[in-house]
Amino acid sequence: MSKVNSIAIGAALVVFASVATALRFGSMPIGIGEVAVMLLFIWALRYRQALRYLTHPVMLFWMGFIAIAAVAMLLGTVKGASSTHTAAAYLYSGCFSLMAIACLEQASKQQFESFIKALVVIPGLMLLIPFLCFATDANELAGMLGINTDFPSRLSAWSTNPNQLGLLLLPIPFWLLAVYRDAKWQGKRWLRNFGLIWAFFVLGICVRSDALLLAWFIGLPLLTGVALVWAKPFNWRLFGTTLAAFVLAFASFKFMVDGPGRDQLVKAEAAVSGAMASVFGTAPAKGGSPTFAPGKSDSVIGVGFDQNKSGVRKTLWIHAYEAWLQAPFIGHGPGAFSYLEDPAKKEEAHNLGFDMLTQVGIAGVLLFAALYLWLLVKACQARDPYSLAVLVVLMVFSGAHFMLRQPVFSLYMIICALAVKHGIFTALREKPQPN
Incomplete structure (x- = not known):
């Protein structure tokens, strides 16, 4: 290698x-990784002119998602567990995404592949x-x-x-x-x-x-x-x-x-x-x-x-569905709204779809679905099997865990989007890469 x-x-x-x-x-709730990302985000704003990438589909999703979650939190009558922490995580993931787009969009193909190798x-x-x-x-x-x-x-x-x-x-x-x-x-x-x-x-x-x-x-x-x-x-x-x-x-x-x-x-x-x-x-x-x-x-x-993991998740999904029905269009805002036995002890449904429904309702789910469908279509149009496979496994994994607030989830969507756009994984090389 x-x-x-x-x-x-x-x-x-x-x-x-x-x-x-x-x-x-x-x-x-701040560690080495968060400090590094904050510093890089400020650097990207200053030297990479990151704000011009706010029109990227991933950033349009995050701005729409955060706006829907904020409105739902203000109008909602049900408060979820860890709502403040979850809201901060979404803002952090949005900033992380903007920084990642600004840096990777301006990288050459060689630099992009070096990052993937790293x-x-x-x-x-x-x-x-x-x-x-x-x-x-x-x-x-x-x-x-x-x-x-x-x-x-x-x-x-x-x-x-x-x-x-x-x-x-x-x-x-x-x-x-x-x-x-x-x-x-x-x-x-x-x-x-x-x-x-x-x-x-x-x-x-x-x-x-x-x-x-x-x-x-x-x-x-x-x-x-x-x-x-x-x-x-x-x-x-x-x-x-x-x-x-x-x-x-x-x-x-x-x-x-x-x-x-x-x-x-x-x-x-x-x-x-x-x-x-x-x-x-x-x-x-x-x-x-x-x-x-x-x-x-x-x-x-x-x-x-x-x-009994299948039974546990079934219970969480049923209670998440019941919570979603109380605010089907825009949800209840950031936080966890499902539970196992005690309704007072709320936790996540451990499923991307159900957790998004409880937090941002149909509006937020459709927004995410539009972004993901765009990514899948672009990968198919570019005939990029690697990006397509990554997008599929992200959804498989998210069927058992809610990972949207994790910055790397957005990073992986961004890598797929830019790899497809620039033909990183499909372009023919003049010389084979050393191995």
């Missing part, structure tokens, strides 16, 4: 920091130590580094919620294929790249998100099939390697966590944990060697834990 420049690395680090929500200053490389490197802490139950080291250990059987790294990390990792395999679509992998180089892709999929699966697993399970064959029709010549070695790596990563995880390899995993963890205790000078576990192993999955084909 070719090198990426320092600016692309810095931008990718900012994106990674945007999901590192556990790294906050005290109890304030988005592939940076998460992999940044997650090495969190993965080691997760795999060895090294809570002391994780605590020293600020790594979130509230989910002991899930890889969360510096994200408050593992699903934030899942969203970050979601499109990376598709963009990896996009930027290396001309690669000619052979011999040892093929074996090396196969191992790297396999390791990345293992990282993603360790987030233990069935939504992420399902999105990859649907998106990778979809991308392969569409690319077979649209992309000429079709790089069968690249796509075949990726599909094989995904299948092997899933099988490896199931074997080690849910299958016969579990005992060997515990022994390996004990050995590695002991070695880390010697290196970092941490105290050994009480009672001898640790016996930690990630919790077993709740199904043969999944990697999650909650055997």
Whole structure:
């Protein structure tokens, strides 16, 4: 894989920091990522003339969405949970989107692809130590580094919620294929790249998100099939390697966590944990060697834990539907309006459609639908299988989680829009990219 420049690395680090929500200053909802984005936003306003991009479809959506949510909040009689925090998150995501458009719109194709490559490389490197802490139950080291250990059987790294990390990792395999679509992998180089892709999929699966697993399970064959029709010549070695790596990563995880390899995993963890205790000078576990192993999955084909997750979500969706009926046109404004048992303990419906209906009603949902339909149509018109696949997996993932307020959700739509507009992933190259 070719090198990426320092600016692309810095931008990718900012994106990674945007999901590192556990790294906050005290109890304030502001951390390293938010400060970096604020500074870049001011820079984009001054030097990139960001305000001229307010007419971009993504920004038109955000301005309309925020306006509808504000009116609904003023007129509504039902107050949701975390309404102030959610409203601030929408404003922040809107500013993040404007900054991203201003920077990426003016980037050359080479700079754009460098940024995509950095988005592939940076998460992999940044997650090495969190993965080691997760795999060895090294809570002391994780605590020293600020790594979130509230989910002991899930890889969360510096994200408050593992699903934030899942969203970050979601499109990376598709963009990896996009930027290396001309690669000619052979011999040892093929074996090396196969191992790297396999390791990345293992990282993603360790987030233990069935939504992420399902999105990859649907998106990778979809991308392969569409690319077979649209992309000429079709790089069968690249796509075949990726599909094989995904299948092997899933099988490896199931074997080690849910299958016969579990005992060997515990022994390996004990050995590695002991070695880390010697290196970092941490105290050994009480009672001898640790016996930690990630919790077993709740199904043969999944990697999650909650055997009643479908029932829980059904309940949340039913109550969200009931809340929406109270204000069907513009919703109740920012916040969470569903619940499980106690109506006083409100939470999100964990579904993009239902959560948007409760907050901005039919008006906001139609606005988002118009934006997303525009993105899908443009991807199809440009015959860009990579952007199309990313848009599809974003919707699959959003069927189980509400991620609209996460800045990277908007960033991914923006990347797809600009990649399609400038032919980043479809233009023929004069020379193959080094791999």
